Amino acid sequence: MSKFVAALPMYDWPEARGEVDARWARLRDAFRQGGIEAPETIVRSNGDLLPVPGGILDKAGKLIAPDPATLPAYELDFHQLWLSPALLFGQTCWGPMELGLAEHVQVVAQPSYDAFEGGKGEFYSSALVMLADGKASVPAPADGRAVIPLDLMRGRRFTFNNPDSMSGLIALTRDLVGLGESLDIFGSRSESGGHRSSIIAIAEGRADIAAIDCASWALAQRFEPAAKGVKVVGWTARRKGLPYITARTTPEKTIAVMRDAIAAVESGASEQSLVQRVG
Known part of the structure; x- marks a missing residue:
């Protein structure tokens, strides 16, 4: 042993x-x-x-x-x-x-996160996902800068995987601060316990938006049926993976x-x- x-x-x-x-x-x-x-x-x-x-x-x-x-x-x-x-x-x-x-x-x-949309080298970003509405998802920006849809987010129910998660909470918090906003933009906040659980919560109507790291989002698209019911509306800035x-x-x-x-x-x-x- x-x-x-x-x-x-x-x-x-x-x-x-x-x-x-x-x-x-x-x-x-x-x-x-x-x-x-x-x-x-x-x-x-x-x-x-x-x-x-x-x-x-x-x-x-x-x-x-x-x-x-x-x-x-x-x-x-x-x-x-x-x-x-x-x-x-x-x-x-x-x-x-x-x-x-x-x-x-x-x-x-x-x-390296090169294989994933939203990743480049040792850096990754999170996809901001909401309920699908028939419109196309927002592609990850080539320059790795944040794409934060403030108007879509305001007053919504935000769910995150856990409080110490860079991809699920901290990264978005910092990007919001950079725009002069905070997590107070959301109508409510809840902890889901995991990225997969966040996706399911949105698909089932128990939450409106979540930040899912690009590798977990790729896994969800392969293995989680609920991922078909959500779409990407923005991205956090790239950070070290x-x-x-x-x-x-x-x-x-x-x-x-x-x-x-x-x-x-x-x-x-x-x-x-x-x-x-x-x-």
Whole structure:
């Protein structure tokens, strides 16, 4: 059994898990060729995480998370995963990173979003989606600037995936501030729990608008029937996409090996995630 854990949770939709597993297998084998004891499979629940008796401590010895063994085994607490001292390889969002996670982890690399409308290199944007009305969706701007339809948004019911999401909430908030507006432009705000849930809420008439990151929007168009009932009415500005991370205690030599392995694997794959080197 490996002393490390790995996960790719951010786009791990049930319908795409075979693709995610195959992607990890390529990375795992490349890491092992570089001498890293990479785990055989990725984790998808708290029960898959390694126990930490007494809880997870920061570098000053302060308790920052409970022992994973004390949490519901069949759920997955993202923050618990990210803070695990056994985390060899994972992926997070810059929202949590800006809100304090960055001091507890190290960034390994940035994936590319070139394969998605609204993405370019390591940068991504969010599609602003509303109920379809028979008119065409708004294409993503080539220059990556925000396209914010204030008149369509005013007084509407806004739903977002979670409060620390860059793509679902923070990015739009910042773009609105840049236009002299705020989230108060909306008639109401609610938390859906996930991008997919936001799309379903709009299609079912329980919300009017949401910001969905371009990769999740692509997944929705493939796998979520409710996506056929909504359309894109605008875009947030491009921002740095979801980083690959590792535990704060991972040696720099190991990180360097992982960076080389990721670059080699992803640059040779005819898929959506060529990697921008970090460092």
